[in-house]
Amino acid sequence: MTEPVQSLHIDIVSDVMCPWCLIGYRQLQQALVATGTAGEIRWHPFELNPDMPAEGQNLREHVAEKYGTTPEASAESRVRMTDIGAELGFAFRFSDDMRMHNTFNVHQLLHWADQHGRMHALKLAFFDAHFTDRRNLSDKAVLADVAGETGLERAEALAVLADQRFAGDVRDAESRWLKQGVRSVPAMIFKHRYLVSGAQGVENYTRILEQLAQMQD
Template sequence: MKVEIWSDIVCPFCYIGKRRFEHALEKFPHADQVEVVWRSFELTPDYQPVPGRNVYESLAEKKGITVAQAKQMSDNMADMAKGLGLDYDFDHAVPTNTFLGHQLIHLAAKHGKQGEAKERLMAAYYLQGQNLNEIDTLTTLAAEIGLDAEEARAALTAGTYAEEVRHDEYQAQQINVRGVPFFVFEDKYAVSGAQPTELFAEVLEKVWDESQPANPAPVMLADGPACGPDGCEV
């Protein structure tokens, strides 16, 4: 079974949705046969970081609200994440453009480490206050998950995986993705948003059952007297 997930690195609901989906997958009996593919999605592709500006100020400007309201929204999100073992630290988060980060995730995919890269970048942003605007930081994070640091630096500098990011975003437009996280199961069913773990579990079961070959034996509608290897029924 294939599950494609469109999300952004700095989307708080995306990290929450990731955890909820993972918890459902942990209990799914066929988890080893589920291929998870992370697709790129930039919530603010034209965002230009302003040195010294914090998350609350950036959010306030984007939403047209006060800084105090932005902080309250962030606090509410942090409370939700805490229930999943995620300690969001908005006070130290560094607002970033995520284009480079998505490119790194595509590089990691070429080495079978896409999931590790997605998790590492989200943790670096939300839990550790690292600056994902810097190639030096991204290169260090790449090395931490076992990628070659110099290969990562060269790829990020040259934009080697920029087209892969754009292709993911083009695909999102084609299937009408309006918000993230957005989960697509076997190109057939979609789940939008950070849904409860229980819902993800139900969808996994449903899609798995439907994807299995049909039972070749016909359904018995009537059963009456007949002859078999041991003789005929009387």
């Protein structure tokens, strides 16, 4: 068996509104465990819907409007994602009134959390808040609540959102990834060099990790 890669750096460009980003991450995690690879994961911002209004939009209406998806196809897709999530130990709880949200504030809080060593925890908490608990991520108070639940200071989170102090940093980061050709998520970049797009499945991620280990050898 191939020796595992030590402290493999993995950049993940994603949006917490993207169910396949969560699925891809969970698949990658299983592959890391299966190969004994120590993954050093770093999250980066991407907005699926940067022009989304502050109040968000009904998920079914959004998918129909943006992709032309029929109600039947949309329902089938949600069932498929729910089943895949269950296999990966994650509970997708879609509902007819579920909404898509503008995530610019989410990304600003993630940038702030990174300064406190809590970005990864907050990212996963936002996935849970949106897909499992169906919390309103358009609401700044809810965002601050989630931050507080992960051990960050809720009052400071509200201050960060009030003065938008990291807006420029997030815009710059988003722009850098767009300039590097990232147009869809999840986008995973291994060792700062190898881009893999989409949720590839546990087996494919396992093969990728094994190939990287062989290249290191």
